Amino acid sequence: MKKLIFSAALVLSLGLAGCAEEKAKEEPGEKEKPVTETSKEDATKQETSAPVTKEDGKLTEEKFKQIKEGMTFEEVFNIVGSKGKVISETGTDGDSNHIVIYEFETDGSFSTANMTFQGNKLINKTQIGMGSSDVKVTIDQFKKLENGMTEAQVFEILGGEGDLISESGTLKMYTYTGEKTLSSVAITIQDGKLMNKTQMGLE
Secondary structure (H helix, E strand, O other), X not given: OXXXXXXXXXXXXXOOOOOOOOXXXXXXXXXXXXXXXXXXXXXXXXXXXXXXXXXXXXXXXXXXXXXXXXXXXXXXXXXXXXXXXXXXXXXXXXXXXXXXXXXXXXXXXXXXXXXEEEOOEEEEEEEEOOOOOOOEEOHHHHHHOOOOOEHHHHHHHHOOOOEEEEEEOOEEEEEEEEOOOOOEEEEEEEOOEEEEEEEEOOO
């Protein structure tokens, strides 16, 4: 059952559209307050001393790894640097069964990420396309994997840790690039042991 729930969550994640970036619109006219020359100079100095980078307010792989199960909305938002966009909500605020899924803008062109909270506590984090692992897996390595192996044994056989794309409690899913073009490997670890391995295009 856990496997089916996790697979459904992954399919939902893969089907998410890219994050839409909303730009605030300024209305000209009487609502605009006049800006003095001094305030303009101060603003220029502030921009020069603290330049905005492309990662500000965006979820990066480094930030994703810092986010842990059990964190509150505020703790996650502080790490990301911005509040995500609500894409799903079940129940009412304050209820222990209140479930909210937030989608975050990422620093990748074709990446997406979301966080699932229940009762203001993070219960799942999922990302696609933000990984930077350069480990490549062969069919021979894949065949050596056996369900029940420890996470450490799996990483040793595959040559390192892959890209963590989903984590929910003790359930984690990693993906690897295969040695052949367009090939890939996915492994699922539960309670520190391999419970599933999947490959596409290795042979």
